[in-house]
């Protein structure tokens with residue numbers, strides 16, 4: 422089949438104006454959007470800029486907007502995106518600065534993840550290393566769900582509240598905060614909760630569910646944010662102190 426792409430081109434080092442460019446390339450019906458981009462760059466236009474690495478929905482680097490929806494290019498088949506053979510429109514992730522073509526600057530996204538203390542902060546004074554700290558199976562399954570985040574930025578790009586408030590922490594950072602607040606081995610819950618409950622934090626979430634709908638790894642940031650809201654209220658009532 423001829424796979425047709427309509428790619429948003431942008432090069433800040435030239436005139437700075439974005440424009441759309443059409444490409445058509447012969448591909449098998451099983452081709453993903455990423456396969457087609459790679460073939461286009463190899464056969465037609467070596468100047469086309471996009472990110473990719475694993476090609477298996479593991480690294481998160483190929484996230485972009487495909488026909489307006491934030492997705493992984495390596496997990497989306499051209500035939501799914503365009504069953505009637507129309508050109509598939511490709512744009513960089515929304516709510517992030519664009520470096521070139523489909524390459525977004527992920528810096529603001531990573532900064533927000535860093536802001537929520539995204540690590541296990543065990544206090545040795547409270548937890549002398551005399552034994553192994555076990556996590557029960559039910560909680561461990563829940564932690565794995567949130568730990569599955571590949572930091573692709575799909576939820577961030579899909580979230581209308583991030584678009585409305587560029588200081589809003591966003592779904593991925595809040596899901597990461599919940600992953601550690603839910604961990605019984607962590608001793609920084611109070612600090613983390615006070616960080617996420619600030620003006621541009623979790624109360625900005627209007628439960629729109631876009632993050633849950635589009636996350637390619639089933640992380641469900643909406644659930645994480647609701648649980649964080651509950652924990653924040655428990656902290657205000659004095660049930661969480663450490």
Ligand code: SF4
Nearest residue numbers: 570571573574576636
């Ligand atoms: S929560 Fe899902 S969509 Fe958001 S960054 Fe993580 S893997 Fe990507």
Ligand code: FES
Nearest residue numbers: 476480481483495
């Ligand atoms: S190339 Fe790694 S997630 Fe798509």
